[in-house]
Amino acid sequence: MLHLESITKDNWVKAISLRVRGDQVNFVASNAVSLAQLNFLENFHAKGIYLGEEMIGFALYGIDEDDHEYWIYRMMIDQKHQGKGYGKEAIQLVIDDIQSIKEDHHHTITLSYEPANEHAKRIYEKMGFKEVEGLLISDEQVARYTF
Template sequence: MVHLKKIDEHNWLKAVRLKVRTDQETFVASNAISLAQLNFLTDFHAMGIYQDDEMVGFTLFGLDRDDGEYWIYRMMIDEKQQGKGYGKKAIQLVIDEIRKVKEDRHTTITLSYEPENTFAAGLYSTMGFVEQEGMMIHGEQVSRYTF
């Protein structure tokens, strides 16, 4: 069963050890960087993506200070665990988690990805995220899910 579990003092090192394939390294920041960033993101949550008791991925999501909406800043599945459907399940779990805690005024979840990352573009589209035409952040395509 795929589920999310908070990153804490017991599992942070497992998260840091997760890696994407070499050809994907330019698509996502390392989990160590994401965990360091968490010190400055007061309304964000770092979660391990687990298949039963094994951490297979990592996500970082929360309430963005700039636009007051929820964002998924990181979503990754370890290179050894890709192609098993964990990414799709994890995205749905994050959407469900945000749905539980969001206020009525929160209407979207936003994320961004490298335009060359066609796999991510297709996956997010399948999950209901819509590319925002002409919206780029730091060279990344912006995509939104609307509740």
């Protein structure tokens, strides 16, 4: 069973060592970039996605400064662990974590993905995210989950 753990000085090297498949490199920023970005984001959480003691993925999420709602900025599963259903389970863990920390006025979780990333689109739809029609951010499709 998967669980989330905060990225700390003890596990950040594991986080930046995770890799997506070669054909997915253009779909998500590296975890090193995400950890650097974290220095400039308030109210954001960097989490390792763990299978037992092994970090198999990474997520970065928090309250966006523009709309003051929760956004998932990054979500990835290491190439060695893809295709095993961990992506859906990891997204549910993030949704559950946000639900446990959010305030009453937070009603949505938003994310974006490359339109060419059909796999991500299908997983997010299965998890309850609905595309915001006509809304692209940096050429990425925006999708939203409503509590």
